[in-house]
Amino acid sequence: MTEAFDVAVVGAGVMGATTALHLARAGMRTALIDRGAICREASGVNAGTLTLHMTRAVLIPYAIRGRQLWLDAPDWLGMDAGARATPGLSVAFTPAERDMLEHRAAARRAEGAPIELVTPAQARAIEPGLNGDIIAAAHCALDGHVTAYLTGRAYRRALVAAGATLMEQHPVAGIDRAGGQFAIRVAGQPAVRARRLVLAGGVWLEAMLGWLGLHVPVKCLINQLVVTERMRPVMRSVLGIANGLLSLKQFENGTVLIGGGWQGIGDPARGGVEAIPDNLIGNVRLARAAIPALAEGRVARIWLGLESETADALPMIGPLPGIGDAYVIGCVHSGYTSGPFMGKLLADHILDREPELPLFDPARLVQPQRAATLEKTP
Amino acid sequence: MNGRATDLVVVGAGPAGAAAAMQAAALGVRTVLLEDEAAAGGQVYRAPATTRDMARSPERRQGDALRAALAGSSVQVEHGQKVWSVSGQYRVDVLGPQGPGHWQAPALIVATGALERVVPFPGWTLPGVVGLAAATILLKAHGMAPGERTLVAGAGPLLAAVAVGIVKAGGKVAAVVDLATPGEWAACLPAMAGRPDLLARGAGWLARLRLAGVPILTGHALAAVAATPDGLRATVQPVDSLGRPIPGGAATSFEVDAVAVGHGLIPSTDVTRLLRVEHWFDPASVTWRPALDAGFRTTRAGVYVAGDGGGVLGVAAAGLQGRLAGLAVALDLGRLSQVQHDARAEKLRRKLARAARFGAAMARMMAPRPGQFAAIPADAIVCRCEDVTRAEIEEAAAEGACEVNQLKAWTRCGMGPCQGRVCGDTAAALLAQFHASDRETTGLFTGRTPLRPLPLDQLTGEYGYADITLPPPAPL
Numbered sequence: 001m002t003e004a005f006d007v008a009v010v011g012a013g014v015m016g017a018t019t020a021l022h023l024a025r026a027g028m029r030t031a032l033i034d035r036g037a038i039c040r041e042a043s044g045v046n047a048g049t050l051t052l053h054m055t056r057a058v059l060i061p062y063a064i065r066g067r068q069l070w071l072d073a074p075d076w077l078g079m080d081a082g083a084r085a086t087p088g089l090s091v092a093f094t095p096a097e098r099d100m101l102e103h104r105a106a107a108r109r110a111e112g113a114p115i116e117l118v119t120p121a122q123a124r125a126i127e128p129g130l131n132g133d134i135i136a137a138a139h140c141a142l143d144g145h146v147t148a149y150l151t152g153r154a155y156r157r158a159l160v161a162a163g164a165t166l167m168e169q170h171p172v173a174g175i176d177r178a179g180g181q182f183a184i185r186v187a188g189q190p191a192v193r194a195r196r197l198v199l200a201g202g203v204w205l206e207a208m209l210g211w212l213g214l215h216v217p218v219k220c221l222i223n224q225l226v227v228t229e230r231m232r233p234v235m236r237s238v239l240g241i242a243n244g245l246l247s248l249k250q251f252e253n254g255t256v257l258i259g260g261g262w263q264g265i266g267d268p269a270r271g272g273v274e275a276i277p278d279n280l281i282g283n284v285r286l287a288r289a290a291i292p293a294l295a296e297g298r299v300a301r302i303w304l305g306l307e308s309e310t311a312d313a314l315p316m317i318g319p320l321p322g323i324g325d326a327y328v329i330g331c332v333h334s335g336y337t338s339g340p341f342m343g344k345l346l347a348d349h350i351l352d353r354e355p356e357l358p359l360f361d362p363a364r365l366v367q368p369q370r371a372a373t374l375e376k377t378p
Numbered sequence: 379m380n381g382r383a384t385d386l387v388v389v390g391a392g393p394a395g396a397a398a399a400m401q402a403a404a405l406g407v408r409t410v411l412l413e414d415e416a417a418a419g420g421q422v423y424r425a426p427a428t429t430r431d432m433a434r435s436p437e438r439r440q441g442d443a444l445r446a447a448l449a450g451s452s453v454q455v456e457h458g459q460k461v462w463s464v465s466g467q468y469r470v471d472v473l474g475p476q477g478p479g480h481w482q483a484p485a486l487i488v489a490t491g492a493l494e495r496v497v498p499f500p501g502w503t504l505p506g507v508v509g510l511a512a513a514t515i516l517l518k519a520h521g522m523a524p525g526e527r528t529l530v531a532g533a534g535p536l537l538a539a540v541a542v543g544i545v546k547a548g549g550k551v552a553a554v555v556d557l558a559t560p561g562e563w564a565a566c567l568p569a570m571a572g573r574p575d576l577l578a579r580g581a582g583w584l585a586r587l588r589l590a591g592v593p594i595l596t597g598h599a600l601a602a603v604a605a606t607p608d609g610l611r612a613t614v615q616p617v618d619s620l621g622r623p624i625p626g627g628a629a630t631s632f633e634v635d636a637v638a639v640g641h642g643l644i645p646s647t648d649v650t651r652l653l654r655v656e657h658w659f660d661p662a663s664v665t666w667r668p669a670l671d672a673g674f675r676t677t678r679a680g681v682y683v684a685g686d687g688g689g690v691l692g693v694a695a696a697g698l699q700g701r702l703a704g705l706a707v708a709l710d711l712g713r714l715s716q717v718q719h720d721a722r723a724e725k726l727r728r729k730l731a732r733a734a735r736f737g738a739a740m741a742r743m744m745a746p747r748p749g750q751f752a753a754i755p756a757d758a759i760v761c762r763c764e765d766v767t768r769a770e771i772e773e774a775a776a777e778g779a780c781e782v783n784q785l786k787a788w789t790r791c792g793m794g795p796c797q798g799r800v801c802g803d804t805a806a807a808l809l810a811q812f813h814a815s816d817r818e819t820t821g822l823f824t825g826r827t828p829l830r831p832l833p834l835d836q837l838t839g840e841y842g843y844a845d846i847t848l849p850p851p852a853p854l
Contacts, residue, residue, distance in 0.1 A: 037784045044787055057854055093843045104854055133843070149787035156778050166778070229795050229831055244852025253790075261852055265465075273654070274465045275827055277480065278847070285838045285846045295838070298831035300795055303824075313853060 004181050005031045005165070007350070008194035010172055010208060013043035014336060015329045016200030017155040018343020019350075021077075024164035026351050031192055032164055033184065035171035039152030041271075042202050045305040046336045047225055047259035048148035049247045050083070052113040052140050053090040053104075053240050056333045058314070060111040061357060066338035070146050077340075078161065079154035081146055086249070087126050088143025088238045090115075091134040091290065098136040101242035105138040115140045129235040129291045136242075143238045145249045145257075148336065167192065175211045182326070196325040196350065203268045203308040205316075205330050212323055215367040216316070218331060221307040222266040223259065224275055226283060228297035230254030235291050246286045256297060258287040264304040272304025309333070310365050317346055318359040321366055328362050381480045384408045384454070386707055387470045388487040389461050389649060392420020394685025394696035394703075395489030396444055399453040401704025402487075405713045410481055411448070412459040412472060418445050420491055420685075421511065422693040424518040432521035432547075436579075462828035464649055468680060471827075473836055485680050485707045488650060489700060492643035492686035495803055496532075497750040498758045498768070501603030502639070506610050510536040510640030514543070523549025525636025529612045531555035531600045532640040534744035538583040540638055541592060551592045552632040555614045557621060557641075557750075558743055559597040569739035572732040573694070599750070600639060601629060609635035621747025642744025643690045644803055650687070651825030653678055659817045663690060663741040665803075666822055672727070673706030674699055682706060690744070691737030698730040751807045760808070761801040763794020771805055775812040781821040782806050795831045798823040 005028075009020040012034035024030040032038075050070060055063040069076065070083035090105070092098040105115045115138050123137035124130050130137075159166055167186070175197065176183040183191040201208045206218035231254050239248040246260040262283040266272040280302055288294045308331045310316055315332040329346045332338055345355045388399040391413035399411040411418070417425035423441030426432055448455055456474065463471035468486045472479055494511040496502060508516075508524050510532060516522045523544040529552045530541045541551045570577045587594065601615045601623065612634055616627035644665045647657060655676035656669040667689040674682045684703040685696035702723055709719040754760070756769040766789050779785040782792065782805055791805050792798030798805070802823050809820040 037781065038778070040784060040787070054852065100851065107854055152784065153774070153777060153779075153788040160778075168778070168780075228834065242851075243848065245848055262849065274652075275463070277463050277465060277469065277471045280463075280827075281478075281837060282847050282849075284834060285841055286848075288834060288838050289843055289846065295835040297834045298795070299828055299834055299837060300831055301793070301797070302827045 004193040004195055005029045006194065007031070007196040007198060008033060008182060008184055008192055009198040009200055010184065011200035011202060011204070012038040012166070012168065013041055013200060013202055014039065014151060014155070014339035015202075015332070015343050016198065017043075017159065018340050019198055019200060019329060019346050020164050021155065021158055021162055022344055022347030023350060024159065024162040026347070030164040031167055031194060032159060033167040033170050033172060033186070033192060035169070037152065037168050038156050038166065042305050042307060043151050043336060043339070044149050045225065045303055046148050046223075047247050047257055048146040048336065049238055049249065049259065050144040050146060050337050051088045051238050051240060051247065052108060052115060052142055053088055053138065054244050054247060054334060055108070055113070055337065056313070057107045057111045059333060059338060060108055060113045062338040062341055063334055064112065064142060065356070066341040067142060067144060069340035070337070071144065073154060077154050078158050081150045081154045082251070083144060083146040084252070085144040086236060086238050088140040088240070089123055089127055089130070090138045090240045090242055091123060091130065092136040092242045093134060093289065095135070097242040101136050101138055104242060113140060114142055127235060127237040127239060129293055130239070131290055131292055145238055145251070146336070147251065197327065198346070198350075199326070199328045200330055202330055203306045205308060205328065207268070209320075209328065212320065212326060214320060216362070216365045217311055217367065219309040220268050221261065221309060222264045222272055223305045223307055224262040224264045224279055224283060224302065225305060226258040226280060226302050227300055228256040228294070229300045231256065231297045234293040239290055241286065241290065246283070246290060248287050248290060255300070256294060258283055260286065266304055266306065268306065272306060275302045275304065312365070315342070315360040316362040316365055317342055318349065318361050321363040381482055383482045384410045385483055385711060386410070386485040386487065387412060387468065387481045387483045388489055389470065390420065390489035390491060390685070391418035391448070391455060392489060392491050392685060392696065393423060393444065393693050394491070394700035395420070395487065396448055397697045397700030398487045398489060398684045398704040400447060400451045401701045402707045403451055403453045405704070405708040407708055407711055407713055409453050410483070411453050411455045412461055412470065412481070413455065413457050414460055416457050418448050418455060421514065424515065426521070427519040428521065430521050437518070460830050461649070462830055462832050464652055473832060477836060477839060485682070485711060487682045487684055487703050487707065488687055489683070489685045490646040490649060490687045492690050493646050493799055495641045495644050495746065496639060496800070497641045497746055497804060498754050498760055499600050499602060500755055500758055501605075503759055503762055504603055504605055504610065506635055507603055507637045507639065510540050510638050513540045513638040517543040517547055521547055523547045523636070524638050525634065526550060527552050527634045528636040528638055529553055529555065529632050529634045530638045531612070531614065533557040534640070534642050535580065535740050536640055538580060538587065542583045542586050545586060545590045545592070551587070551590070552612075552634045553593040553595055553614070554587065555598045555600060556594065556596045557599050557617060557747065559619070562619070562743065566739040566743060569735045573736045576736065595630070599623075600637070603637050606633070609633065610637060612637050617749060619747070620749040621753070622749030623753060641746050641750065642741070643686060645687045645689055647687065647822070648797070648799070648825055648829050650676060650681070650683060651822060652827065652829065653681055653825070655681060657822060660689065662738070662745065664745045665690065666817075673709070674703040675706060690741050691734050692740060694733040695730055695737045698726050698733055702726050702730065746807070748811070751804065751811055754804070754808070760804050761791040761794065763796050763800070764790040766791040766801070768808060771808050772812050775809055780809070780813055780815065780819065782809060782823055783821065785809060786823060792823050797826065
C-alpha cells in the first residue's frame with residue numbers, strides 16, 4: 001500500500017487548485033483529484049470578469065484581494081493567465097435601473113469598493129464605445145478581466161512545480177474513513193488515502209458532502225456565455241448594467257465576451273446541455289445596446305458554465321462539522337475573481353496560520369434532519 | 379421570432395436529405411427541408427451557379443432530376459437557410475433571407491454530409507492551395523479550374539474526378555499525386571465489383587488523363603508548396619504504405635499556379651455533437667461517426683442521420699440511407715405499420731449493402747496514414763483560424779493536455795470561426811500520437827452553437843431597449 005497523502009483535494013477548479021497549491025508549497029504531500037481535466041468546468045469557462053460592480057457586497061474585500069492576485073499571477077502562480085486591469089463601468093438605461101445603480105453602488109462602496117457615480121459624459125470619456133442613450137453610470141477603478149481558459153494551464157504548471165500529485169480523469173465514487181485516514185474510492189484504481197480531505201467540487205459539492213453523510217443543498221446556475229469573432233477594438237472597459245444582467249469585455253485578441261448570467265439548460269448530472277435561443281438573443285441585444293459597434297461582429301460560439309450557490313447565497317469555506325480534518329471550499333459568488341484568495345484562506349486555516357479574513361463556516365448550511373457524522377456510518 | 383411547427387425537419391438537401399424528405403413526405407409526414415445553398419443537390423449533385431455553358435456530367439443530370447423530383451413533391455424546401463442551433467425536442471433555429479426564425483418538429487433528420495480533411499504540410503495555407511472539395515465547387519458551380527496549371531494531390535477517388543474536371547474545363551493538370559499505390563487500388567476491386575458502372579467511370583477518368591498526357595505519380599505525397607515570383611512550386615516525394623517519406627526517394631518539383639489537395643472526407647458531426655448523441659471512432663476510415671441503428675436513428679429519440687454525416691459511404695449509399703431514414707420517421711410517427719415499413723425497407727437495405735461495400739472501400743482509400751501526421755513540421759500551422767502550430771499543440775500536450783477540449787482551451791486551437799472543422803482531426807491525431815494514446819482518449823471538440831458564425835446585427839434585428847425581455851436582476 002502506498003503512503004497516505006497529507007491532504008487530498010477533490011475537485012481541480014480554481015478553489016481546489018489554489019488550496020492544493022498552497023498546501024503543496026507548504027510541504028504537504030498533496031493529491032489533487034478530478035473526474036475530468038484541471039479547470040475544465042466553471043474555472044475554465046467563466047467570463048473571467050474582475051468587477052466589483054457585480055460582486056456580492058459582503059464579498060468585496062475578498063474580491064479586491066482576489067483581483068490583485070490574478071494581476072500578480074506571473075509572480076506567485078508563475079504564468080500570466082491574461083489578467084488585465086481595466087476601468088469598470090455599470091450603466092443604466094431607465095430610471096428604474098438608475099435607482100438600482102445608485103443603491104447598489106452605495107451598498108458596495110460601504111464594503112470598500114471604490115465605486116463612484118459618474119455622468120454619462122464622463123462614462124463615455126472612460127468608454128468611448130458606450131451608447132449615448134445611457135442616463136446614469138458608475139465607475140470602479142479596480143476592475144479588469146482574465147482569460148479563464150488559460151487557468152488550468154497556469155495552475156497545472158504551478159502544481160507540478162510544487163510537487164503536488166495531479167490525478168486527472170479520476171472520478172471519485174465515494175469516501176470512507178478508516179484508521180484516522182480518508183480512503184477516496186476511484187473507479188478501477190486503488191483508493192487514494194489521505195490524512196486530510198478538502199472537497200472543492202463546485203456544483204457537485206452537494207453530492208460530495210453526501211459521501212460524508214452531510215446534507216447541504218447546493219443550487220446550480222447554468223450561465224450562458226457568448227463570444228464574438230475577433231473584431232476591431234470596440235471597447236476598453238469591463239462593462240455591465242445596473243441589474244447585473246450583462247458583463248462585457250474585449251480581449252487583446254479582439255474577441256468580445258458577452259455574459260451576465262442568462263440561463264441555459266443543464267444540471268449537475270449532465271452539465272450544460274444547451275443554450276436557449278431566446279436567451280441568447282436577449283443577452284446579445286443587451287450587449288449591443290451597451291456597445292452599438294458590436295453590430296459589426298459575428299457570434300462565434302455560445303457555451304454554458306455551471307455556478308454553485310448555497311441556500312443563503314454565501315460561500316462555504318472551512319472545516320466540516322463533526323468530521324475532523326475535513327474541509328470544504330466553494331459556492332462563492334463571483335468565485336473566479338476571489339478564488340485565488342479564497343483558496344489561500346483555506347490553506348492558511350489548514351496550516352494553522354491566521355487567515356487574513358474570516359472563513360465562511362459550512363456548519364450553518366448543514367440540514368440537521370439528514371445530518372449524520374461519518375463515524376456513525378459503518 | 380418566427381416559429382413554425384411541422385412533423386419533420388431535414389437539415390441539408392444533398393442526396394441523403396432530399397431522398398429522406400421525399401420519402402417521408404410521400405407517406406404523409408409534413409416535411410420541411412432546410413438548405414444553406416440556393417439549390418438542392420449537395421456537393422455531388424451541386425447545381426451550376428452560372429449560366430455559362432458547362433460540360434454535362436452524369437452528376438449534373440442526376441442533380442437536375444433530383445431537383446425536379448423535389449419540386450414535384452410535397453416537401454417544403456427552404457433555401458438560403460443557415461441552421462445555427464438545434465435545441466429542445468426539436469427546435470431548429472435558422473438565419474434565412476428574412477432574418478432569424480425557427481422550426482419545431484418531433485423528428486429531425488441530419489443530412490449534413492462530409493467535410494474534407496487536409497493534413498497540413500509546409501505551404502498548405504498559401505493562396506492558390508485549395509481543397510479537392512473547393513476545386514469541385516469551382517468546377518461544378520462555375521465551370522472553372524482552380525488555376526491555369528494545377529497540381530492535384532492527396533488520396534481517394536476525388537483525385538481523378540477533380541483532375542478530369544479540370545481537363546474538361548480547359549485547365550492543365552501538372553500531375554496527379556496519389557498516396558496510394560496501384561496495388562492498393564487493385565485490392566479494392568472485389569468491393570468495387572458490385573458497381574461496374576462506377577468502376578468503368580474510374581477507368582474512363584484514367585484513360586482521359588492519360589490522353590491529356592497528365593503524369594500520375596502513385597505512392598507519392600506532397601512534401602511542400604512554396605510561393606515563387608510566378609506562382610507556386612509544389613514538391614512531391616515517394617512515400618511508403620504508412621505515408622512516410624522513403625529515405626533517399628527522389629523528390630520532384632512542379633511549377634504551378636494552383637494546388638488542389640485533399641486527404642479524404644470526414645462526417646460532418648456538428649449537429650450530432652451539439653445534440654450529444656453517442657459517437658464512435660471508426661478505425662477503418664479514421665473518422666468519428668454517430669452511432670446509428672438500421673433505421674438511422676441516433677441514440678437520441680427523434681434524431682436521425684442519413685448520408686455521409688453518419689459515415690462516409692458516398693452518394694449512392696446516401697440516397698438509400700435517406701430513404702430508409704424517411705421510412706423510419708414515418709414508422710416512428712405512426713404513418714406506417716411495422717409490416718409496411720419492413721416490406722419497403724428490405725429491398726433498400728439490400729441495395730444499400732452493395733453501395734456501402736463500395737463506399738467503405740473508397741473510405742479506406744481516403745483514410746489518412748500515420749506518416750502524414752508524423753511528417754507535419756513543427757512550425758506548420760494546424761489551426762488556420764488561430765495560427766496554432768504543431769509545436770504549440772505538442773507543447774500543450776507536454777504540459778498535460780490529453781484531450782482536444784483542454785488543448786483548445788490552452789492554445790485556442792479550434793476556437794476560431796470554423797469551430798475546429800478544419801483542424802480538429804489533425805489536432806486529435808497529433809495529441810494521440812504524442813501521448814501514444816488513441817482517438818477515443820483524445821476525444822472530439824464539444825459541439826457548440828452557433829453552428830456557423832452568426833452576424834450579430836441579424837441575430838438581434840432592429841429593436842429598442844424596451845423590447846429586450848430581461849430576467850430578474852442579479853442579487854446584490
